[in-house]
Amino acid sequence: MPAAHPVVPSLELAGGRSIPQLGYGVFKVEDDVAADVTLQALEAGYRHLDTAKVYGNEEGVGRAIREAGVPREELFVTTKLWNDAQGFDDAIAACEASLERLGLDYVDLYLVHWAVPSQGQYVEAWKALIELQKRGLVRTIGVSNYPAPQLAEIIEATGVVPAIHQIELHPYFQQRELREIHAQHGILTESWGPLGQGKSDLLENSVITDIAAAHGATPAQVVLAWHLAHDIVTIPKSVTPSRIVENLAAVELVLTSDEIAAIDELDRPDGRGGADPATKTA
Ligand code: NAD
Numbered sequence: 001m002p003a004a005h006p007v008v009p010s011l012e013l014a015g016g017r018s019i020p021q022l023g024y025g026v027f028k029v030e031d032d033v034a035a036d037v038t039l040q041a042l043e044a045g046y047r048h049l050d051t052a053k054v055y056g057n058e059e060g061v062g063r064a065i066r067e068a069g070v071p072r073e074e075l076f077v078t079t080k081l082w083n084d085a086q087g088f089d090d091a092i093a094a095c096e097a098s099l100e101r102l103g104l105d106y107v108d109l110y111l112v113h114w115a116v117p118s119q120g121q122y123v124e125a126w127k128a129l130i131e132l133q134k135r136g137l138v139r140t141i142g143v144s145n146y147p148a149p150q151l152a153e154i155i156e157a158t159g160v161v162p163a164i165h166q167i168e169l170h171p172y173f174q175q176r177e178l179r180e181i182h183a184q185h186g187i188l189t190e191s192w193g194p195l196g197q198g199k200s201d202l203l204e205n206s207v208i209t210d211i212a213a214a215h216g217a218t219p220a221q222v223v224l225a226w227h228l229a230h231d232i233v234t235i236p237k238s239v240t241p242s243r244i245v246e247n248l249a250a251v252e253l254v255l256t257s258d259e260i261a262a263i264d265e266l267d268r269p270d271g272r273g274g275a276d277p278a279t280k281t282a
Contacts, residue, residue, distance in 0.1 A: 005045025
């Protein structure tokens, strides 16, 4: 009998499809390493993978998918359109090239990686994703790193609401304003850098470590459980086998409302760790 995997909850995406709420991200993982660690993640029970053209590891992720032998319909694969291909025809070609590298006929979710407002192509890129969905190359479309005005603009220009918005989000940077906008439009929030990318003392914060001790859990599990409790889709990354398993097991940790409220208090005005989407250049 294969070992039982944690049961990962799914959230419904606009359009009726669903997405496993906890997935496996592979930012900054070299292509040959990606094949190995993604296979470990699939064997541990992850069914949702998050890559991007710019990560340079779509081929490795694709090799892991083939090697794992998990039926395609049980997998949820995301990749992203890089900033240098936001023109309509370039975006169509970029998606086709990503599928080729992944060895897949379609991806479950395709995201515009960054709005790059100064480039002025974020509406055109969104129109290309709408076309890709019509052509069946991508099942669901969304965006990543769109400031509120650009998010509003693509909806206004096309009438098509992104199913999901992937943004930097963690207890030190909770993105309340964007989450409120998402709720108004029925957009799911997906957090990147959910553990703070190892850039801050988040996992050593005593609010987190005290809750972890109370549950016999790890700080990373507490932080991930907080994302899940807020109906956020999240995609932690680790290349360490024990942490790959540990992070997935966060789906089994249920925090009390007081614990969630205590973590809510950790939001900081200067908590952003990555680039600001409003000023990010290509
Ligand atoms: P993360 O918050 O997932 O942090 C990853 C780091 O946390 C690891 O490198 C490791 O140092 C540490 N870590 C992981 N598990 C741990 C554990 N159990 N205990 C202690 N430390 C642990 O940051 P991330 O990788 O940047 O973000 C997750 C995923 O989000 C990425 O892999 C990628 O798929 C996606 N992402 C998207 C964007 C975007 O612009 N859309 C940007 C960054 C990341």
